[in-house]
Amino acid sequence: MTSAMSHHDALDFGSIDLGPISAPEHEGANVSVRELTRLLHIDYPDEAWLARTAFALRRVHDGEALVHSGDKFHSLYIVRSGCFKTVYTDFSGSEQVLGFPMCGDLMGADGIDGGHYKSTAVSLDTSEVVIVPLAGMTRLTNECPSLEALLYRVLSRELVRVQNMTWTLGTLGAEGRVAAFLLNLSERLGALGYSRRSFNLRMTRQEIGSYLGLKLETVSRALSALNNTRIIHVHQRTIDIIDPDALRAVVDPAGGAAPGIEAQPAAGPVRNGIQDDGRPGKSRATLPADVPWRQLAVA
């Protein structure tokens, strides 16, 4: 095999040729770019013509799969409402939960590189997703580079999320993991305008355990333990966080330096991450203020 690499366009995202923006699965109302950025908490310059561009929505019912592992990749999805679980299915039957995407979260990115989704996304609720057909995006990004940046950011964000997860799995014990899971959930729900103190889990102990690398019994025990120490109150899927600080302490016993639990400033649009002004004279290559920089992992 010589260096003959000109096969057909291996880099093409497929050949979904669509109108302005839509998708095979189009159904129901559409969503403007502006609303999309609001969902993602990412600011972007409002350009009139873009505000008119719209993405299709898709509704997914409880228990229904949005995409299956192995399906041909075509679109990214941003959750607009509801809640999902994403799973690797070990064809011996057992599944490993990779995440619980909720409003504003990305799904499907693991399909870009290989051309096939690598995980299955199942709705845990009646949910709605914004369909972002990647192939169709290049046309748009040509006219609006900031839209391209937005995509990079969304992908990066997902990467960070998963990296935090490996930190959680690599460092924390059972109670720490469960505590981190609850805090993360609390934070995300809070960012969406729900109560940070009180919420209902939409997933089973089994699913939580799979996600956290624990058995369901262990999850149950950890929850009971936190319940007994009055840090939270648990009844089935109802969670009340009584003492958030104590909960944080479970994750990070080493004093308060608890790496920010606040995942996203969520309240206001996240300041433009990539903006930078660093002109060429940026130098100062080594003034790294090696700050503990983490967000609380999980979910």
Next chain:
Amino acid sequence: MTSAMSHHDALDFGSIDLGPISAPEHEGANVSVRELTRLLHIDYPDEAWLARTAFALRRVHDGEALVHSGDKFHSLYIVRSGCFKTVYTDFSGSEQVLGFPMCGDLMGADGIDGGHYKSTAVSLDTSEVVIVPLAGMTRLTNECPSLEALLYRVLSRELVRVQNMTWTLGTLGAEGRVAAFLLNLSERLGALGYSRRSFNLRMTRQEIGSYLGLKLETVSRALSALNNTRIIHVHQRTIDIIDPDALRAVVDPAGGAAPGIEAQPAAGPVRNGIQDDGRPGKSRATLPADVPWRQLAVA
């Protein structure tokens, strides 16, 4: 160097204004887009004008940090030679290793969204990286959408890698993790033209353990166990894989493949003829070899 052309969008990657493509840290020779795609094992339509575009290289010495956690984000990096470790640094000083990027691997992507790198990249060797200043890319991607797709793919690939890692941490025991780690390393080295059978670790047990969520003693024991069962031969950092199949069986006793390993429609070109040469690799080579579809989790 200081060209004048600041397109100004709120989401712009900054105003690093550079020539064709270069970066503040420019130093040494450059690398063409074509070579970059070869590094990444991603095909792309060869456009003459693009072939003339070049990326800067940077050399990083053993023990030196390429970027620090908390540094302002400016570029992505593709490893061209050598080996790194990427770490989260816990405020209390302890570090969690996130990966061991090698030739063709991406670094720095966790900095895109927040505008600051979230992990530190330290060279475990004398290494060379291709500097990909993201801000400067939008101009290029306008002219060549496939380049944009390339970036998406690279990010997606990294995401999948980390997802596989969470699978590893979530499901495997100590021996399985170490076995998966070795197989992954073997596969990656093989893809680079080195021996799959015999190689030297460039990281300590401590670092491996941190990466795999284990203590160094546990890593040592796992290696000893595999050594005693004649599956591999270990002597300090020298690894010989004697029975690859047995090693795979340690990861997946059930005999199938790990999740996600399900056969992809071999979208790839066939492999060229490089076999194991049986020598622990350290000869310099940037041989392109096609990556087998998916490596076994880890690393």
Next chain:
DNA sequence: CGGTAAGTTGAATCTAGTCAAGAAACGTGG
């Protein structure tokens, strides 16, 4: 050479997994 860092190995401890039984919630159909 000698000192330090890295790796190995053993024994005790602790944590999470496993097996098992029972309680609580949920859905369905009478």
Next chain:
DNA sequence: CCACGTTTCTTGACTAGATTCAACTTACCG
């Protein structure tokens, strides 16, 4: 509305596996 089966959750006792503590060996570097 209640009875019934199913699923989910909780709890206990026991086991397997990883961590901890500690001694010791081996490599590496000046």
